[in-house]
Amino acid sequence: MAAYLVRRVVGMVVLLFLLSVTVFVLFNLLPGDPARLTCGKACTPQIIEANRHRLGLDQPVLTQYTNFVKGIFFGRTFSEDSPEPIICHAPCLGYSYNRHQQVLAAIADAAPVTFWLAVGAFLIWIVVGISMGILAALNRGSWVDRTIMGISLIGYSMPSFFIGLLLIFFVIIRFNWLPFPSYVSPFDNPIQFLQTMILPWIVLAVLNAAFYMRLTRNQVLEVFGDDYIRTARAKGLPERVVVVKHALRAGLTPIVTAAGLDLAYLLGGAIISENIFNLPGLGSLAVGSVLNSDLPLITGITLVTATIIIFANLVVDLLYAVIDPRVRVG
Amino acid sequence: MVAVPSSEVAGFQGEAQAQTSGRSLRQIVWARLSRDRLAMVCMVVLVLYYLIAIVGPVVAGVFGISPYTLHSELISDLGGKPFGALGGISWAHPLGVEWGTGRDISAQLMFGLRISLVIATSATLMTVALGTVIGIVAGYSGGWTDNLIGRLMDLVLAFPFLLIVLALSGVLTDRLTSLGIPEGNVSHIVYLILVMSVFGWPYLARIVRGQVLSLREREFVEAAVAMGANKRRILFTEILPNLWAPILVYATLTLPAYIGLEAVLSFLGVGVLPPDVTFGSMLASSVSYFQVVPTYLFIPGTVLVILVVSFNLLGDALRDALDPKAVH
């Protein structure tokens, strides 16, 4: 187990390294010239070059990359000519001249929004998905089953941005059931927080909820067919006990494990929800940084989200390894 | 992002049925499918969609309807709103006209549908090709090849797909152009197809790899190995034919996912060039106006959802028809 763990962690580090290199190189291909963007109207070539130097863009990509990596471990200083230079402590992901803010600070500002968005959506899709899935499985073939499967089908057939626009149109504009979204921290104003988040949660949860309904239903039905359930039934255990204690436990383990991964992907993929509902999360930050050629910010966000995904992958694989020793061999 | 969850297709043993029955799998599947009325309806709907996409623009041309013609006379100079209710719905423009330009919405939908279908269909074919080949290679060779491919998949899956696609669309389409792909919409469409397949293959590859792993242990493959058949022969004559059922199901479920994805991308501004439009870009412009003209939201949205639902229903039906373990 220890050897496996070491191997996977090393693999993860290598993966992150490859990813950071790829991201760095890819984003350096962007056509916009960040130096030109930092320089206002009366831009002379000299000012552009001065700014290019300040941004470190006059150095080869390799040097830029090593500086970036050094910053992560040892910190960096930006705008050294300022009377008060910007000191960016390790782990330093860079400084966004665009926002006048350190990249890590920008990410830290945005992360809670995406976190709450993801957690809320996660709860919704797990609860709705699993309970509806079980309901469908227990009523297999009945109208309940068919209705639930129908809802599920529609759910994963609707592009999420379209669901979002529909919700805005009906819930907010036409019927005024909710005010326009305006994000606040749940600790400052829980009511406004809920009012703001409920629609984005739904938008983000629909797709996965739809899948989990089907997944759960199929898992549960499959387990019902297994021998030990038949044994349990044969032993004369009450149906409720069979369903809850045996079938569900066996059937849901893989679902919950899969959910961990989906949650991680969701952290990186909340772009659309945030965009439609004007939430100041990582997705909005990322899109803004792309549009602005804000290279440090793009790189930082990409790495942070990728790290989360890779880490979640690792955790899930380790869980599997614990549950199923065969995995280690394969 | 573009995944059809593997749970939808994994653990799928389509070939088992074929071996126990006298009829060919195709016949069985077709017999089952044709009994499924809903699936048949979907198929008709989809055939219609494809027909409209193929001949619609030609017919429109005959009738002189074009998505590019401006109708300044149909919109108000005070803000650009079309005259009349619901975006100026009329006999001449049954779905209304666009805010600010007066272009015909029905014609835009027809032309846009064609682009969406071209992109989604080609991207699906390409994803399937990539995923199948890589999955077979990984599953059959095992060892370090398998390991390498596994890590490559991790890398691809960990990539912030949407961000990369958004950020690099300009650069990469330019690069495609410099590689000799005609500039303009062709290179934009090729770009979309490429990114969808490049980021989409790992999901299928995983499924295929799993299938191959289990097939490798089966008697008929072992028999072929024992008889000294070469690797390529085993891969393509013994294993591949047994994979087509899960692949087909995966494809039918991927296609609608790609239609949705194309809509998302063009909603976010990565799509075809003006004057062409697709579902996503129509919905993106609807945002500014749907409070006043809700049909801008509902018409393209409904057309899109019907398309995707039909594909998904058909995909489901197909899987049920192929899968002996189908639970109903």
Next chain:
Amino acid sequence: MVRSKAWLLRGFAVGVAFALTLAACGGGNAVSSQASGGASGAPKTGGTIYLLSLNQQWDQVDPQRIYTGEDLAFFGGTIQRSLTSYKYSADAKEGTSVTADLATDTGKPNATATEWSFTLRDGVTWQDGSPVTCEDVKYGVSRTFATDVINQGPTYQVAYLDIPSAKDGSSAYKGPYKKTGQDLYDKAVTCNGNTITFKLSKPVPDFNYTVTLGFSPVRKSDDTGESYGQPGHLVVSDGPYMVQSYSIGNGGKMVLVRNPKWNKASDPIRANYPDTWEVDFGIDPKVMDQRLIASAGKDNFAIQYGNIQPENLATIFTDPEHTTAQFTGRAVSGFDPYARYYWVNVNKVPDVNVRRAMWVALDRQAIRLNIGGAFAGNMADGVIKPNIGQDYASTGLLDGSLDWEAGTKVPDNGDPDLAKTLIAKSGKPAPTLTFNFANTPTNAKTAAIVKSSLEKAGFTIKVAPLEAGQYYSIVFDPKKSGEFGTAGWGADWPNASTVIPPLFTQKGGWDLSQLDDATLNQAVDAAQTDTDRADQSKKWQDLNKQVVENMWVLPTFFGLSQTLAGKKVGPIYRWPAYGSWPYGQMYTMP
């Protein structure tokens, strides 16, 4: 001056009209402000005014780096004073005339206008009570020379002060941080007691306007460089308010409270009615409109940073001159600071007949309709906008009175036949042209119109959308840009010296057409240094006419924009100086 950040947020946030609203430096007179008294209620001292902003943060807060009209107006009216400022008035002329602010008068030039002196008022203090000194002004002005730290702001300091150039063409003075060439600066800018004197390298007859931009004092001990003004390093005020807090992002706020040390006697301009200003960031434009239309609760005291979305215009206005009854005294429609045009790379399209044909073929009527019709602006006949005042004169372009138009008035929806004739004159087949634009849904529709109308004349048009935020960083590079594309420009003060030189000379900094013509450069120089204002106006008018004769850019529209306020805030008019709210005069009503 064009900034893209605000624009792209606008362009991207959903619920956005994607209007062409480049934040920029204002200047000029509003044509049709709805100045009629506003809603009922007398000005009240006290209360809070809310400024609703769709941006995530201020582009800049540092007095030397602010260069957006609305921002200059806001900070100038509240916390940052400059040597001279504009008068508060809805009147086109009055509202664009300068008046003494920090200085006791509007400056004393020497006979050749190469040396200007300003004497500071007594009793002006920083928020901690210590006096604002001549050295503070001198230090503030010097910061702009640190071009790699104090960037994006106005650079007239560098352009006008009598400081020699280094070999590479940049100023030999590198700003107060590096201190290279400090002696040169100390010679050009001198303090004598309370009097600051600027020595200029050439005559600048309207230097008293120049000093409204970035000539604000900064105390050396407060200056943190790059971070000055940002959260953690709040800007220090010398105006009637001071910054209490500033946070960025959606939900971010800037709160200004009264500056207790501010001395009313030292400030003849600002009225400071409200107790507090609150700037709320990250508000979706659609939401903003809804809130202001409803005007409930604290939104009664809110004003809009940005524009009314096109879908709501017909609810609020009956035409660009009049509001509907319900919104009387709440909404403003007037010239924004910009003249819109399409730049044409003159090296890639060298033939004047081809450029003329491009303008002639362009369906400007359909394009205008797409961006809001009559609400979007008037047809432009040049790059000098009428709201600039005396420097504007009709070029005759729209009347068909230019020689090459041969007496025919080119219709607003284009004349493909005339265009074909012009192309024939060039002796070559109509070329293939690439059109650049910032990628927003509205611009994509505009691009479609450009393509179809020019192709009617025989051109082949390729469309090349660019990321909104990167647009200007790409199109300035001729290697990456196409033959023509969208742009907009606003004057920095009511003198075309802030329009023609930047747009048509290489050193001007906004020469998207890549023009570099010796004769033209000379003519521009001559106009710029002309100390006879009337004669100078004549020269600018002639140059403007040359622009359209040669079609160095294709003029499109003189932009209008519309803004909305809550029910209990006033006065409601567009301040011609910056095309903005008259912040220093604003009040709440009971």
